[in-house]
Amino acid sequence: MPVSLSLHPKVALITGGSRGIGAATVRMFVAAGAQVLFNYHRAREQSEQLVRELGAQQCAAVACDLSDPESAGGLVEATVQRFGRVDILVANHGIWPPSDASIDQMSLAQWRSTLAVNLDAVFTLTQQAVAQMKKQGKSLGVAGHIVLVSSTAGQRGEAFHCDYAASKGALISMVKGLSTELAGDGIYVNCVAPGWVDTDMSAPVLNDSRASREVLSRIPLGRVGTPEEIAAPILFLCTPHAGFITGEIFNVNGGAVLVG
Numbered sequence: 001m002p003v004s005l006s007l008h009p010k011v012a013l014i015t016g017g018s019r020g021i022g023a024a025t026v027r028m029f030v031a032a033g034a035q036v037l038f039n040y041h042r043a044r045e046q047s048e049q050l051v052r053e054l055g056a057q058q059c060a061a062v063a064c065d066l067s068d069p070e071s072a073g074g075l076v077e078a079t080v081q082r083f084g085r086v087d088i089l090v091a092n093h094g095i096w097p098p099s100d101a102s103i104d105q106m107s108l109a110q111w112r113s114t115l116a117v118n119l120d121a122v123f124t125l126t127q128q129a130v131a132q133m134k135k136q137g138k139s140l141g142v143a144g145h146i147v148l149v150s151s152t153a154g155q156r157g158e159a160f161h162c163d164y165a166a167s168k169g170a171l172i173s174m175v176k177g178l179s180t181e182l183a184g185d186g187i188y189v190n191c192v193a194p195g196w197v198d199t200d201m202s203a204p205v206l207n208d209s210r211a212s213r214e215v216l217s218r219i220p221l222g223r224v225g226t227p228e229e230i231a232a233p234i235l236f237l238c239t240p241h242a243g244f245i246t247g248e249i250f251n252v253n254g255g256a257v258l259v260g
Contacts, residue, residue: 005239008033010140011083012238013075015066015125016093018043020199021149023050024227025090028235030054034088037079039064066093067113069120076128085136088238089129091122092149094167098204100160111163118167122148126178133187143186145238148175149230150193150249152257168193172249179247188246190237195253196224220255 012029016022017038023046029036037060040047047061060082066072079086095117097110126146133144153161154168172191179189196202196215205211206224216222233250236242251257 003241005235005241006033007088007235007238009035010087010238011035011079011085012037012088012090013079013086013125013129014038014090014092015072015075015121016040017061018047018050020201021194021197021227021230022092024231025092025234026050026059027054028228028231029088029238030058032235032239035059035083037062037075037082039066039075039093041065066121067117069116069124072121072124073128075125076132080132086129086132086144087136087140088145088147089125090147090149090234090238091125091171092234093121094118094149094201096161096164096201101163102160103162106163114163115167118164119170122171122174126174130178130182130185130187134185138186141240142188142243144188146178146182146187146189147234147237148189148191149234150175150191152193152195152251152253154193155249155251155257175249176247183246188237188242190242190246190248190250192230192233192237192250192252193257194225194230195219195251195256197230198224198226218256219253220258223254225252225254 012034014026017026018040026036026038035058039062051059051061062078064075148171150171151168153165154172158165175189175191230252233252
């Protein structure tokens, strides 16, 4: 019997969809039959090109600065206006200040900025998406799927990046709590936790030969991941094949989380 990872006729909202993991997820979801609305901050040209590539009937892009958590909820409304419903939320956006900052030197402004984007905006998005999913009910078999993108840093911490690690660890706790809270409503809540991935955000480290060697030394598979290797588990968790999975942390890191 053929196995299909189809998402047709579901509608997905994917944040941070213009580049990297987000763009790979948008492409994969559209290929699986979903209609997708994604947001971008500054990458307008890349976003418009992605919409042209995938077709305006299946894909739409909206500018939204998620450093203002209150603006995040507008993305749910925009998705409903464009495609009529929201069945899937993938909270993929995030910032990682590349410069090391010890706790005694990190500014309160940096702490607040990282938490506003990586955590507060996810709260607002999830709150609005859940309300919409409950309103729609289980018309497509389940009420909805939520996938929050965390990080290995959220599980074992990251020295000199306590703001990033704290925000990503909080997402894992959100998943564990919300999965039990929302199971009775037919809403699945899971997390994908990437390790090092070849994206623009990680480029400052991976393009530095010394830093890159250090990163690779802690990955048993000996390489960083590709955006598509993160997008595929996100897709899987939103299909019926993951119908008995909720509240889980799906590690995609080449084995790195096992190395202290």
